[in-house]
Amino acid sequence: MKVAQKLYCGGVFTYQAGDEITGNGNLLVLGFGGKDVLVEQDIYAALRHSYPTANIVLCSTSGEIYDDTVLDDTVTIVIAEFEDTIVKTISLNISDLPDSFEAGKALFNGLNSDGLSYVMVISDGGLVNGSELVRGIEYVNTDNIPVTGGLAGDGDKFNYTVVGCNQQPQKGNIAAVGFYGSSLKVGHASLGGWEIFGPEKVVTRSVSNRLYEIDGKSALDLYKQYLGKYADELPGSALLFPLYVRPAGTENSVVRTILSIDNNEQSMVFAGDIPEGSYVRFMKANFDKLIDAATQAATTALTQFPAKPKLALLISCVGRKLILGKRIDEEIEAVKEIFGEGTLLSGFYSYGEISPLNTNAKCELHNQTMTITTFSEELNYNAKP
Numbered sequence: 001m002k003v004a005q006k007l008y009c010g011g012v013f014t015y016q017a018g019d020e021i022t023g024n025g026n027l028l029v030l031g032f033g034g035k036d037v038l039v040e041q042d043i044y045a046a047l048r049h050s051y052p053t054a055n056i057v058l059c060s061t062s063g064e065i066y067d068d069t070v071l072d073d074t075v076t077i078v079i080a081e082f083e084d085t086i087v088k089t090i091s092l093n094i095s096d097l098p099d100s101f102e103a104g105k106a107l108f109n110g111l112n113s114d115g116l117s118y119v120m121v122i123s124d125g126g127l128v129n130g131s132e133l134v135r136g137i138e139y140v141n142t143d144n145i146p147v148t149g150g151l152a153g154d155g156d157k158f159n160y161t162v163v164g165c166n167q168q169p170q171k172g173n174i175a176a177v178g179f180y181g182s183s184l185k186v187g188h189a190s191l192g193g194w195e196i197f198g199p200e201k202v203v204t205r206s207v208s209n210r211l212y213e214i215d216g217k218s219a220l221d222l223y224k225q226y227l228g229k230y231a232d233e234l235p236g237s238a239l240l241f242p243l244y245v246r247p248a249g250t251e252n253s254v255v256r257t258i259l260s261i262d263n264n265e266q267s268m269v270f271a272g273d274i275p276e277g278s279y280v281r282f283m284k285a286n287f288d289k290l291i292d293a294a295t296q297a298a299t300t301a302l303t304q305f306p307a308k309p310k311l312a313l314l315i316s317c318v319g320r321k322l323i324l325g326k327r328i329d330e331e332i333e334a335v336k337e338i339f340g341e342g343t344l345l346s347g348f349y350s351y352g353e354i355s356p357l358n359t360n361a362k363c364e365l366h367n368q369t370m371t372i373t374t375f376s377e378e379l380n381y382n383a384k385p
Contacts (some may be wrong), residue, residue, distance in 0.1 A: 001082055001377035003311045003344050007066050008033065008043060008075035017067070018079075018344050025056035025081040028177065032312075033075030033349035035060035035154050035162060043075050045166050051079065055089045057175045058123045058164040062318035063328070063349035064152030068336040070321070070328045070349070072155070080311060084379050086115070086180040087329070091165035093172045100129040102173055104136020108147075111178035112140070118186045120177040120313075120373070121149035125161040125351030127172045130365040131209065131273035134354055138362045147363040148188050148373040149176075150315035151352035155187040156322060158259065161351065187304035187374040189367055190355040192255050193293025196244050198226060202280050210267050211243075211274045218266045226282045235261050238268075239319045242368050244281040245274060252357055255283065257319050257367035259294040271352055272365045285323050294331040294370040298338035301372045309374035312339055314347030319370045321349045331370060343374075 002025070004018035017024065021027070029051050031043060038060055047056050058075075066076040090110040097103040111119060123133055130151050137147055152161035165175035179186075201222075205213035214222050225229040227241055238258035246253040256270040274280070294316075314335060321328050336345060353371035356363050 001080065001310050001375070003064070003078065003080050005076065005344050005346055006079045008037070009071070009078065014209040016055065016209055019083050019193050021079050023053065025083050026085060026087045027051055028080045028082070028087045029054045029056045029077065030346070031056070031058040031075050031077045032061045032064050032346070033058065034064070034073040035164050037073055037075055037171050038162055042168070044164055047077070050130060055087055055177065057089065057122055057177060058167055058169045059348070060162045060169065061348035061350070062155050063321050065314050065332055065345060065347040067345055068329070068333045070332055076313065076346055076348070079336045080375065082184070083377055084181055084183040085377060088178045088180070089165050089175060091173055091175040093170070094124060094127050094174065094265065095172050100132035101136040101225060103128065104133040105140050106172060107176040108137045108140050111176055115180035116145055117179055117181060117184050118179040119145055119147045121147060121174070121354055122163055123149070123174040124163050124172050125151035125153055126158070128174060128208065130271070130352040130354070133174070134363055144360060144362070146186055146188065146356065148371065149354040150348070150350040150371065151347055153318055153351050156318065165359060183377045183379050185376045185378050187301040187309065188355050188372065189297040189300035190357065190369045190371040191293040191297040192369045193286065193289040194242060194255060194368065195286050195289065196281050196283050198282050200281050201277040202245070203276050203280055205276055206274045207278050209270045209273050211270060212265070212267050214280060219268055220261055220263070220266045223268060240285045242283050242319065242366050243270065244283050246279040247275055248277045248279065253365055254364055255368045257317065287324065290320055290324060291331045291334050295334040295338060297370045297372050298335040301374045302338060305374060305376060307376065308339070308342050309376045311344050311346070311375040313373045313375070314345060314370065315350050315353050316347070316370045317353060318349050318351060320370070321370045335372065
């Protein structure tokens with residue numbers, strides 16, 4: 001496996017690091033960039049010209065990760081050349097499916113054939129219900145194939161996002177990449193680092209990602225009570241106080257970001273479903289713990305490999321970027337310190353992260369996490385033909 005990366009900045013491709021790409025293997029090109037850059041400048045055509053045989057996946061972001069730096073209004077590009085791993089892609093537009101659950105089923109079924117060892121999903125982050133997308137994938141993922149990825153971003157605007165798979169990026173697209181063969185080694189980890197406070201409470205009324213009542217009381221009133229002085233700064237302050245959600249009957253939990261509030265309906269809208277009957281607790285930001293969680297995620301992903309991976313794909317949440325502010329580079333630098341030289345870092349800030357909580361678990365939609373997926377090929381040259 002060979003990996004290289006380059007950066008599109010100020011109208012030109014600058015910098016290049018990593019291996020020399022020969023073009024003799026199976027090529028996958030990933031590009032994560034500012035929406036205006038992807039929409040107004042034909043990055044796809046330029047990449048297609050440079051890599052005519054590659055599968056190319058692009059998405060808009062809320063910030064681009066290039067090595068140990070976080071950038072805006074650029075495109076960070078990673079080129080992976082696999083020697084023994086087959087790469088296939090599938091894409092669809094959410095407007096052509098009944099709902100996000102059916103989209104997830106269709107995507108996975110379109111890739112599910114002999115030798116499938118891992119699936120990467122890059123989805124529209126505005127029109128797609130990420131929770132339902134993941135639920136659809138896992139509904140048909142009977143062999144427990146690892147699935148990771150994320151939802152495209154749009155800075156802090158939350159207007160619309162774009163994704164492209166072997167085409168110019170557009171609204172509503174979902175791309176999935178299937179990897180086939182036993183040589184590919186993939187690791188993953190996803191951690192948040194938020195402080196939990198207050199007792200568990202039960203969701204007594206919700207519809208999809210809209211929360212109305214907790215313990216039979218107005219969820220919004222209760223939330224404002226916990227926020228105290230920060231309640232006057234809603235909805236902006238909501239990024240500082242996401243929700244811990246534990247579905248009934250399990251000890252596994254996810255973090256959910258609040259996207260908006262509706263004072264008339266007394267409801268809160270989240271970037272992921274909040275099922276009735278689940279248990280919730282409030283959370284608050286701790287800068288040092290957020291960065292420590294990025295370190296721990298990198299350590300967890302790294303320890304799944306006997307050797308250092310060639311590529312680490314980082315997908316972190318826009319909420320973390322807005323909270324950490326000028327300190328945002330610190331969480332990427334913390335990851336870089338764990339992997340060291342020899343592992344290329346690339347990725348983006350998203351509207352949602354997709355990853356299992358641990359090895360052999362089903363993938364889930366997360367918010368406010370640092371999610372890391374690592375890649376290497378280990379070829380067995382002594383294997384019999």
